[in-house]
Amino acid sequence: MKLNELLNLLPFYKCKNAEELNIDIQSIEMDSREVKDGSLFICIEGFTVDGHLFAAAAKDKGAAAILAERDIECDLPVIIVNDTKRAMAVLADAFYGQPSQKLHLIGITGTNGKTTTSHIVEQILKNHGKKTGLIGTMYIKIGENVSNVKNTTPDSLTLQKTFRRMLDEGVEGAVMEVSSHALHMGRVYGCDYDVAVFTNLTQDHLDYHKTMDSYRQAKGLLFSQLGNTFYHNKPKFAVLNNDDPASSQYKLMTAAHILTYGIDSSSDIMAEDIKMTASGTSFNLKTPAGTKKVEMKLIGKFSVYNVLAAAGAAAASGIPLDTIVEAIENLQAVRGRFEVVDAGQDFTVIVDYAHTPDSLENVLKTIRQFARSNVYAVVGCGGDRDRAKRPVMAEIAATYSDVPIFTSDNPRSENPEQILKDMEQGVMGKDYLKIISREQAIFAAIEKAEAGDVVLIAGKGHETYQIIGTEILDFDDREVAIRAISSVRSGGK
Numbered sequence: 001m002k003l004n005e006l007l008n009l010l011p012f013y014k015c016k017n018a019e020e021l022n023i024d025i026q027s028i029e030m031d032s033r034e035v036k037d038g039s040l041f042i043c044i045e046g047f048t049v050d051g052h053l054f055a056a057a058a059k060d061k062g063a064a065a066i067l068a069e070r071d072i073e074c075d076l077p078v079i080i081v082n083d084t085k086r087a088m089a090v091l092a093d094a095f096y097g098q099p100s101q102k103l104h105l106i107g108i109t110g111t112n113g114k115t116t117t118s119h120i121v122e123q124i125l126k127n128h129g130k131k132t133g134l135i136g137t138m139y140i141k142i143g144e145n146v147s148n149v150k151n152t153t154p155d156s157l158t159l160q161k162t163f164r165r166m167l168d169e170g171v172e173g174a175v176m177e178v179s180s181h182a183l184h185m186g187r188v189y190g191c192d193y194d195v196a197v198f199t200n201l202t203q204d205h206l207d208y209h210k211t212m213d214s215y216r217q218a219k220g221l222l223f224s225q226l227g228n229t230f231y232h233n234k235p236k237f238a239v240l241n242n243d244d245p246a247s248s249q250y251k252l253m254t255a256a257h258i259l260t261y262g263i264d265s266s267s268d269i270m271a272e273d274i275k276m277t278a279s280g281t282s283f284n285l286k287t288p289a290g291t292k293k294v295e296m297k298l299i300g301k302f303s304v305y306n307v308l309a310a311a312g313a314a315a316a317s318g319i320p321l322d323t324i325v326e327a328i329e330n331l332q333a334v335r336g337r338f339e340v341v342d343a344g345q346d347f348t349v350i351v352d353y354a355h356t357p358d359s360l361e362n363v364l365k366t367i368r369q370f371a372r373s374n375v376y377a378v379v380g381c382g383g384d385r386d387r388a389k390r391p392v393m394a395e396i397a398a399t400y401s402d403v404p405i406f407t408s409d410n411p412r413s414e415n416p417e418q419i420l421k422d423m424e425q426g427v428m429g430k431d432y433l434k435i436i437s438r439e440q441a442i443f444a445a446i447e448k449a450e451a452g453d454v455v456l457i458a459g460k461g462h463e464t465y466q467i468i469g470t471e472i473l474d475f476d477d478r479e480v481a482i483r484a485i486s487s488v489r490s491g492g493k
C-alpha cells in the first residue's frame with residue numbers, strides 16, 4: 001500500500017524530509033526489532049520506554065518512513081501526528097483491509113467471566129457450523145490452531161493483523177475478550193463489533209484506573225463505540241447483564257439494540273428454576289425465541305451468568321435456540337476454570353483462576369454449597385497489580401474457607417513478603433497460615449486434607465509459569481498438586 005493512500009485517512013499531519021509520499025509500505029511496525037525493508041515504523045511512547053528513541057534503529061533495519069508524535073532526528077520521511085496510538089489503529093485497519101467489518105465480531109468485557117464466556121460463545125458458533133476465531137487471555141485461536149499472547153487484548157496492530165489472518169483462513173465468527181486496559185489505551189479503536197457483551201463489574205485494576213468510576217467508564221467505551229449510528233448495514237447488539245447496576249449506564253451509552261440477561265431481574269434472556277448439584281446445573285433458558293430446559297456440567301451461579309451472556313451473544317448473532325442449548329449441554333470445561341485435579345485422592349482439588357475479590361467469593365461460596373467437610377483455600381495476590389484488592393481477598397478466603405493459606409501468586413517486581421503483609425491487613429485476629437513459597441503452600445494444603453475435604457488453589461488457573469522479579473519460572477498449579485498428592489500417597493504425610 002502507498003504511504004499517501006494511508007495518510008489520506010489522517011486528515012491532520014505534518015511531514016518532514018519528503019516532497020511526495022508515493023512510497024510503497026510493505027508492513028507497519030511498532031517495534032523496531034520487527035522492522036523490515038519498506039516498513040512504516042510507528043513510535044509509541046510506552047510505559048517503560050519511548051519508542052521515538054528507536055527511530056534510528058528502525059532506519060538501520062530498512063524502514064521506509066517514520067510516524068511520530070514529535071520532531072525527531074532522522075533523514076527518512078517523518079510524519080508527525082498528535083497521537084500515534086490512535087493513528088496506528090486507523091492505519092492498521094486500512095492496511096489489513098478493514099477485516100473487522102468483514103468478520104462477525106463479538107467483543108466481551110467485564111471484570112470476571114470474559115475468558116469463560118468467550119469459550120462458550122466459541123463452542124456455540126462451532127455448533128452452528130462456523131469456523132471460529134478467538135482472542136483472549138489464554139491464546140489466539142484460529143480454528144484449532146493456537147498461538148501465544150502477551151495481552152488479553154492485543155495492541156491495534158497485532159489485533160488487525162490477527163483479524164486479517166482469521167479472514168484469510170476462512171473464519172466467519174470471531175469472539176474476543178476486551179479488557180478495560182485495551183479500551184482505555186485505544187487498542188480496539190475502529191473495531192467493528194457486531195455484538196458487545198458485558199459480564200459484570202467488581203473491584204480490580206485500581207492500580208491502573210484509580211477509581212471504580214473510571215474503571216466503569218473504560219468498560220463503557222465498548223458500548224459507546226458500538227455502531228454509533230442508527231443506520232448501519234448490519235444491526236448491532238449490546239448484550240447486558242441486568243443484574244449488574246453498571247448496565248443501566250451502558251444502556252444510555254449505546255445506540256445499538258439492547259438484549260438483557262439476568263437471573264434476579266426481569267430480562268430478555270433468563271435462567272429460571274435453577275437446580276444445582278455437585279456435578280451439574282439445570283435450568284429453564286428463557287429467550288425471546290422460546291424457553292428450553294438446559295442440563296449442563298458447569299456449576300455455580302456465576303457459571304449460569306456466563307452461559308446466559310453467551311446465549312445472549314448467540315441469540316443476537318441469529319443462532320437458533322436448539323443449537324445454543326445443544327452446545328451448552330456439551331460444553332467442555334475451560335482450562336484452569338474450576339478445574340478438578342483428580343489423581344485418585346479421596347478429597348477434591350480445584351484449580352481456579354479467581355484473582356479478584358468477587359471471583360474468589362463466588363468460587364468459595366459454590367464450593368461451600370457442596371463441601372461435606374473442611375475447605376482449604378490457597379490464595380495469593382499478583383505483584384504490580386491492584387493493591388487494594390489484597391486485604392479484601394484475604395478476608396474473603398478467611399470468611400469462606402476453614403483453612404486459608406496465604407501464599408505468593410506472581411510477585412513480579414514486588415517483595416512477596418510485602419504483598420502478604422498487605423493481605424494480612426484484611427484478617428487481623430483471624431486464623432490463617434502464611435507460606436511464601438507457592439509450591440510449599442500447595443503441598444501443605446494437600447498434606448493436611450482428609451477424605452471429603454476440598455482444596456481450592458486460586459489465582460493462576462491455566463498459567464504455566466510464575467513471575468518472580470524478572471524471572472519467568474515454570475510453575476503449574478495442577479502439576480504441583482499432582483506431585484503433592486503422589487508424595488502424600490508414597491508416605492510423605
Ligand SMILES: CC(=O)N[C@H]1[C@@H](OP(=O)(O)OP(=O)(O)OC[C@H]2O[C@@H](n3ccc(=O)[nH]c3=O)[C@H](O)[C@@H]2O)O[C@H](CO)[C@@H](O)[C@@H]1O[C@H](C)C(=O)N[C@@H](C)C(=O)N[C@H](CCC(=O)O)C(=O)O
Pocket residue numbers: 030031032033043044045046047048049050051054150151152153154155179180181182
Ligand atoms: C502497562 C501496559 O499495558 N503495557 C503494555 C505496553 O507496554 P509498554 O508501554 O511498557 O511498552 P514499552 O516497552 O514501553 O515500549 C514502547 C514502544 O517502544 C517499542 N520498542 C521497544 C523496545 C525496542 O527495542 N524497540 C521498540 O521499538 C515497543 O514496541 C513499543 O511500541 O504495550 C505493550 C505492547 O502493546 C503491551 O504488551 C504491554 O502490556 C503489558 C505486558 C501488560 O502487562 N499489560 C497489562 C496491564 C494489560 O494490558 N492487561 C490487560 C488485561 C487486564 C485484565 O485482566 O482484564 C490486557 O489486555 O492484557
Ligand SMILES: Nc1ncnc2c1ncn2[C@@H]1O[C@H](COP(=O)(O)OP(=O)(O)OP(=O)(O)O)[C@@H](O)[C@H]1O
Pocket residue numbers: 110111112113114115116117137152177199200302303305306336337338352353354355358359360362363461
Ligand atoms: N461471571 C462471573 N462472575 C464472577 N466470577 C466469575 C465469573 N465467571 C468466572 N468467574 C471467576 O473468575 C475467574 C476468572 O474467570 P475468567 O478467566 O473467565 O475471567 P476473565 O474476565 O477472563 O479474567 P481476566 O480479566 O483475567 O482475563 C474464574 O476462574 C472464576 O473463579
Ligand SMILES: N[C@H](CCC[C@H](N)C(=O)O)C(=O)O
Pocket residue numbers: 152355381382383385409410459460463
Ligand atoms: N489479567 C490479570 C490476570 C491476573 C492473574 C494473576 N495470576 C496475577 O498475576 O495477578 C492481570 O494481569 O491483572
Ligand SMILES: [Mg+2]
Pocket residue numbers: 114115116136137138152177
Ligand atoms: Mg480473561
